[in-house]
Amino acid sequence: MQIYLAPLQGLTDWIFRESYCQQIGLFDKTFTPFVRVQAADFYRPSQCNDLLPVHNVFQKPVPQFLGNTAESFKRFEELCVQHAYSEVNINMGCPYPMVTGKCMGAGLLAQATEVAKLLEGIFAETKLKISIKTRLGLDNSADFKPLISIFNAFPLEELIIHPRIGKQQYKGEVDLIAFAEYAPQLKHPVCYNGDILTVADIEKVQALVPKIDRFMIGRGILQNPFLLAEIRKQELTQAEKVKMLRNFHSSIIEYCKQKYSGDLHLLKRFEELWEYHAEGFENGHKIYKQVKKSKTLAQYEAVIFKAINELS
Numbered sequence: 001m002q003i004y005l006a007p008l009q010g011l012t013d014w015i016f017r018e019s020y021c022q023q024i025g026l027f028d029k030t031f032t033p034f035v036r037v038q039a040a041d042f043y044r045p046s047q048c049n050d051l052l053p054v055h056n057v058f059q060k061p062v063p064q065f066l067g068n069t070a071e072s073f074k075r076f077e078e079l080c081v082q083h084a085y086s087e088v089n090i091n092m093g094c095p096y097p098m099v100t101g102k103c104m105g106a107g108l109l110a111q112a113t114e115v116a117k118l119l120e121g122i123f124a125e126t127k128l129k130i131s132i133k134t135r136l137g138l139d140n141s142a143d144f145k146p147l148i149s150i151f152n153a154f155p156l157e158e159l160i161i162h163p164r165i166g167k168q169q170y171k172g173e174v175d176l177i178a179f180a181e182y183a184p185q186l187k188h189p190v191c192y193n194g195d196i197l198t199v200a201d202i203e204k205v206q207a208l209v210p211k212i213d214r215f216m217i218g219r220g221i222l223q224n225p226f227l228l229a230e231i232r233k234q235e236l237t238q239a240e241k242v243k244m245l246r247n248f249h250s251s252i253i254e255y256c257k258q259k260y261s262g263d264l265h266l267l268k269r270f271e272e273l274w275e276y277h278a279e280g281f282e283n284g285h286k287i288y289k290q291v292k293k294s295k296t297l298a299q300y301e302a303v304i305f306k307a308i309n310e311l312s
Contacts, residue, residue, distance in 0.1 A: 030062070063076075073122050087129035136175060
């Protein structure tokens with residue numbers, strides 16, 4: 001079984017990935033949050049920093065492209081080749097209106113002809129291995145039906161499917177029934193992504209589609225950093241977990257000091273992480289409140305390391 005770390009904007013960036021891979025474990029693949037390219041130029045050049053080799057020492061990620069033209073992809077490919085990447089991922093899943101409204105991310109899924117045009121333009125020239133991260137559609141899971149033959153017409157490395165539609169964003173239930181219908185029709189390897197919080201969630205998907213042996217996990221890892229070890233049946237003592245968590249958070253803090261200036265920016269970043277991470281603690285809601293109340297880095301460190309130490 002292969003386990004991937006999902007690309008979550010502002011959460012699983014190079015700081016999280018490097019800290020996790022150094023202190024807790026390696027995934028089979030990690031992915032950068034998307035790099036948005038419009039009119040053949042980078043929408044936010046700072047997004048490119050996430051895939052720089054200097055920031056990816058412990059595990060090289062798969063860079064993710066967000067755009068809707070072959071011309072824009074070519075600009076992205078030049079950046080990736082410059083930094084010796086051989087595989088990239090195309091984002092057809094971002095559900096946010098400011099993206100879908102530009103016919104990017106999940107916005108592409110309602111435009112099958114545009115998907116075909118994009119892939120034809122890309123595969124006409126690219127030398128990279130290419131995978132796609134997608135949803136089942138923008139407004140309806142029926143959007144996926146005409147895309148199956150399009151995806152099957154190109155030599156994709158794999159399709160990573162999050163079985164929600166764009167308008168759901170991250171709310172409501174995943175549509176496992178639609179996933180079980182569509183996945184077997186794809187000739188490429190399929191990776192499942194969405195609401196994997198426990199080993200039982202993986203077993204539930206495999207009961208419906210036994211051939212699925214690739215899983216991408218995002219929020220489940222944020223909530224329980226040891227979910228990867230549980231899936232791989234690696235036994236860790238409580239003392240080992242406490243030590244790994246301490247080192248993990250110490251690493252995040254040190255990397256954040258390199259990136260951000262002033263406690264305020266650091267604390268905002270940590271608050272976003274603990275919105276999910278606190279769910280793995282018995283009194284997580286109290287810890288999260290204390291994290292939000294922290295006014296200095298010293299206060300934050302006192303809160304989280306006390307919580308981690310009490311796990312033992």
